[in-house]
Amino acid sequence: MTTSGRPVKATVFGTGSWGTAFAMVLADAGCDVTLWGRRAEPVEAVNSTRTNPDYLPGVELPANLRATTDAAEAAHDADFTVLAVPSQTLRENLAQWAPLLAPGTVLVSLMKGVELGSAMRMSEVIEDVAKVGADRVAVVTGPNLAREIAARMPAAAVVACSDEKVAQRLQAACHAPYFRPYTNTDVVGCELGGAVKNVIGLAVGIVDGMKLGDNAKGSLITRGLAETTRLGLSMGADPLTFSGLAGLGDLVATCSSPLSRNHTFGTNLGRGMTLQETIAVTKQTAEGVKSCESVLDLARRHGVDMPITETVVGIVHEGKPPVVALKELMSRSAKSERH
Ligand SMILES: NC(=O)C1=CN([C@@H]2O[C@H](COP(=O)(O)OP(=O)(O)OC[C@H]3O[C@@H](n4cnc5c(N)ncnc54)[C@H](O)[C@@H]3O)[C@@H](O)[C@H]2O)C=CC1
Numbered sequence: 001m002t003t004s005g006r007p008v009k010a011t012v013f014g015t016g017s018w019g020t021a022f023a024m025v026l027a028d029a030g031c032d033v034t035l036w037g038r039r040a041e042p043v044e045a046v047n048s049t050r051t052n053p054d055y056l057p058g059v060e061l062p063a064n065l066r067a068t069t070d071a072a073e074a075a076h077d078a079d080f081t082v083l084a085v086p087s088q089t090l091r092e093n094l095a096q097w098a099p100l101l102a103p104g105t106v107l108v109s110l111m112k113g114v115e116l117g118s119a120m121r122m123s124e125v126i127e128d129v130a131k132v133g134a135d136r137v138a139v140v141t142g143p144n145l146a147r148e149i150a151a152r153m154p155a156a157a158v159v160a161c162s163d164e165k166v167a168q169r170l171q172a173a174c175h176a177p178y179f180r181p182y183t184n185t186d187v188v189g190c191e192l193g194g195a196v197k198n199v200i201g202l203a204v205g206i207v208d209g210m211k212l213g214d215n216a217k218g219s220l221i222t223r224g225l226a227e228t229t230r231l232g233l234s235m236g237a238d239p240l241t242f243s244g245l246a247g248l249g250d251l252v253a254t255c256s257s258p259l260s261r262n263h264t265f266g267t268n269l270g271r272g273m274t275l276q277e278t279i280a281v282t283k284q285t286a287e288g289v290k291s292c293e294s295v296l297d298l299a300r301r302h303g304v305d306m307p308i309t310e311t312v313v314g315i316v317h318e319g320k321p322p323v324v325a326l327k328e329l330m331s332r333s334a335k336s337e338r339h
């Protein structure tokens with residue numbers, strides 16, 4: 001309930017896997033939820049059959065969740081405006097929605113990417129486009145594979161906002177029996193954890209596809225977290241964030257799960273599929289494919305060495321064969337683990 005005595009109103013823009021699953025979490029936590037979709041078909045399916053067959057087949061959605069294609073209707077009066085579109089289209093999408101936003105609404109990013117060109121994190125894009133301060137922007141992240149959440153399997157998550165009180169309000173709004181959110185005020189670290197783990201997930205997928213074993217996987221996860229932490233430190237993040245849900249937690253889930261699109265994308269490449277073939281069989285957003293370039297851009301702007309990210313860019317965008325890329329990664333000059 002809000003202080004005015006009515007249920008918390010949340011709107012989720014994006015009827016993809018995570019947008020729909022998180023709308024379900026909010027509804028199960030007692031919010032009055034509206035889901036906005038650009039296509040009429042999934043919106044009608046949500047309203048008439050309580051399903052979203054394209055993105056969450058077999059999942060029955062709660063009754064206190066309705067969908068619309070009308071952005072003004074969706075945005076009206078929302079306490080929380082949740083954004084769940086691909087990272088690279090957020091700027092263009094939000095520019096259309098910004099004039100419709102409810103005064104005082106908190107904008108919540110579900111996205112795990114970095115904008116190409118500007119190298120901006122999603123919360124920065126939101127502040128820029130919606131012209132709101134950091135205290136009105138929150139991030140939800142952590143080990144939250146949408147299909148598991150939609151099956152109401154247990155998970156913890158992080159809700160991050162520079163204003164702890166806002167994070168606590170969002171925490172209360174999305175705390176469902178199977179979804180346990182923790183607050184954090186380190187927005188930079190939480191966002192970097194999510195965006196970079198998609199890149200490391202691609203690398204681990206490639207190694208899995210090449211059947212290189214679990215030592216290789218453990219090594220990549222650990223060194224992947226080391227380079228994420230290096231980048232985070234250079235950008236003012238709290239290093240502890242990376243050993244939490246937004247860092248290690250998310251990395252472990254993605255790198256072990258066949259449900260992860262980034263991991264699966266990498267596995268297909270590692271098995272020998274070409275980039276074009278892999279893109280053709282990938283029906284949903286695998287953010288790391290584009291964000292590996294913007295993460296590398298960010299690393300270069302901050303003078304940080306990110307060899308695994310660089311290797312992924314080489315394979316995904318420069319046509320480097322995985323065997324060659326791996327050989328180069330392994331033959332880098334010897335270093336201290338603290339580097
Ligand atoms: N699926 C998952 O398990 C999780 C995903 N995320 C993040 O959530 C974000 C959204 O991912 P998903 O919902 O999984 O993606 P998805 O691929 O399942 O859905 C994307 C949604 O965006 C819409 N869309 C695509 N292009 C668009 C455009 N140009 N304009 C407006 N809408 C457009 C699609 O119609 C769809 O509704 C990503 O940043 C992802 O990294 C975060 C945690 C879990």
Ligand SMILES: O=C(CO)COP(=O)(O)O
Pocket residue numbers: 112142143144145146198201250253254259260261262263285286287
């Ligand atoms: O971020 C995710 C889980 O927390 C989902 O990962 P994928 O985008 O790789 O499916």
